[in-house]
Amino acid sequence: MGGWRETVGAIRRPLAPGISGREALEELVRFATLAANSHNTQAWRFALGDGAITILPDFTRRTPIVDPDDHHLFASMGAATENIVQAAPILGLSAEPRFEPDGDGRITVDLRAGETVTTPMAAAIPKRQCTRAPYDGRAVPETDLRTLSAAGRGGGVDLMLLTQRPAIDAVAALVIDGDTVQMNDPAFIDELKHWLRFSYAEALSADGLFSAASGNPVLPAPVGHALFGLFVSADSENKKYLAQIASSPGLAVFVSEQNDKAHWIAAGRAYQRFALQATALGIKHAFLNQAVEVPEVRQRLAEHLALGERRPDLIVRFGYGRGDAVVAASPGCERPGVTVSAPRQPFCRLALHRGNHPLNNWIAEMGRIYRDLTGKEPGTSVGAPERTNKGQAGGPFIGFLQAASRPLGVGQSPAAWRKRARSVIPALK
Ligand SMILES: Cc1cc2nc3c(=O)[nH]c(=O)nc-3n(C[C@H](O)[C@H](O)[C@H](O)COP(=O)(O)O)c2cc1C
Numbered sequence: 001m002g003g004w005r006e007t008v009g010a011i012r013r014p015l016a017p018g019i020s021g022r023e024a025l026e027e028l029v030r031f032a033t034l035a036a037n038s039h040n041t042q043a044w045r046f047a048l049g050d051g052a053i054t055i056l057p058d059f060t061r062r063t064p065i066v067d068p069d070d071h072h073l074f075a076s077m078g079a080a081t082e083n084i085v086q087a088a089p090i091l092g093l094s095a096e097p098r099f100e101p102d103g104d105g106r107i108t109v110d111l112r113a114g115e116t117v118t119t120p121m122a123a124a125i126p127k128r129q130c131t132r133a134p135y136d137g138r139a140v141p142e143t144d145l146r147t148l149s150a151a152g153r154g155g156g157v158d159l160m161l162l163t164q165r166p167a168i169d170a171v172a173a174l175v176i177d178g179d180t181v182q183m184n185d186p187a188f189i190d191e192l193k194h195w196l197r198f199s200y201a202e203a204l205s206a207d208g209l210f211s212a213a214s215g216n217p218v219l220p221a222p223v224g225h226a227l228f229g230l231f232v233s234a235d236s237e238n239k240k241y242l243a244q245i246a247s248s249p250g251l252a253v254f255v256s257e258q259n260d261k262a263h264w265i266a267a268g269r270a271y272q273r274f275a276l277q278a279t280a281l282g283i284k285h286a287f288l289n290q291a292v293e294v295p296e297v298r299q300r301l302a303e304h305l306a307l308g309e310r311r312p313d314l315i316v317r318f319g320y321g322r323g324d325a326v327v328a329a330s331p332g333c334e335r336p337g338v339t340v341s342a343p344r345q346p347f348c349r350l351a352l353h354r355g356n357h358p359l360n361n362w363i364a365e366m367g368r369i370y371r372d373l374t375g376k377e378p379g380t381s382v383g384a385p386e387r388t389n390k391g392q393a394g395g396p397f398i399g400f401l402q403a404a405s406r407p408l409g410v411g412q413s414p415a416a417w418r419k420r421a422r423s424v425i426p427a428l429k
Pocket of ligand 1: 038130
């Protein structure tokens with residue numbers, strides 16, 4: 001986990017004012033890649049020109065199951081565009097994006113000399129992240145709702161802020177319907193797994209979704225892929241989403257006037273402004289797009305919200321919560337900007353342990369899985385005096401560790417597992 005925090009810090013360092021020329025463009029690209037993007041595929045390429053940055057779609061990174069028409073891909077490019085627009089004034093530039101609807105999907109951002117200013121939204125760019133943990137339920141004050149509403153509309157995109165519980169619950173029901181369809185679709189699961197990163201090492205590899213960011217365990221990659229079906233199901237996901245929504249005082253639904261690439265880009269820009277403004281106000285947010293990703297459910301959502309021909313683009317919940325740890329990032333070379341946030345897990349004090357970090361991390365996460373699967377706390381008691389295994393380690397949790405570690409080639413005696421588990425999991429001490 002060590003190199004990982006430094007990497008996050010490097011990618012998320014603030015923009016240094018006073019730079020110009022190519023360095024300024026490169027730094028603006030770094031800031032662009034801090035934008036939200038679907039499945040963290042970073043399906044974009046950047047080309048630097050004379051006073052311009054071009055953002056090109058990278059169709060090799062499409063996600064055809066969850067995003068068959070590339071709506072999310074273009075919305076993600078829009079979010080990256082918005083970061084450049086917001087960040088340019090830090091460097092004394094003003095940014096003007098252009099999009100040719102009949103072209104190859106590129107967005108050209110022209111940069112000209114402008115006023116030097118750092119707005120709260122620009123300052124929020126390196127801090128903005130999705131927070132998928134439950135929130136604390138506190139209502140957002142009216143004045144802040146108005147500020148969010150102003151930030152999150154424009155360019156043919158409207159923003160509906162739902163803050164009344166019946167209105168939130170009606171959309172939540174559709175999110176659950178969409179999630180149920182997706183979680184029961186093997187092709188969706190395969191695509192999701194392709195982009196999931198289970199271990200710290202994988203998360204550093206440069207793209208994809210770090211499983212910890214969704215509250216799932218950090219595991220060695222092969223184990224994570226093999227066990228995914230054990231710790232994730234439609235039921236468990238739906239329960240998690242319902243709890244998350246119940247903890248959120250509001251939902252934001254972004255709706256575009258027309259269903260075309262220009263408006264998908266505009267929707268991504270509108271989301272990014274909303275998210276930056278929320279971050280500046282200390283408000284957390286996370287996407288719940290299941291109801292706009294499944295066409296049949298999206299249709300029902302549009303009818304429910306009386307949208308007519310307009311497309312509901314994106315759904316975001318928002319509210320207040322504890323500060324999240326920034327837990328992963330790419331090395332910042334070819335594909336910078338892979339960053340995810342994770343809800344704090346009860347076993348995440350692992351960073352404090354010195355010595356054999358990967359194994360200790362693994363034990364702690366196995367403890368969490370054991371608890372999730374069995375409903376019992378992981379135990380390390382030894383055989384009782386009257387038993388034949390008197391004083392010996394070998395209870396169910398130790399057996400679980402032994403069985404799960406076998407494919408990894410990490411052989412340890414039951415006593416050694418017990419000793420290590422007791423040093424890693426505070427509850428076992
Ligand atoms: C168009 C779009 C759709 C997204 N859909 C979802 C979603 O349905 N569920 C989710 O948890 N995150 C979703 N995300 C968030 C991305 O997973 C997230 O932005 C990415 O992993 C980078 O992490 P960060 O936003 O915390 O920096 C979406 C992002 C975008 C731009």
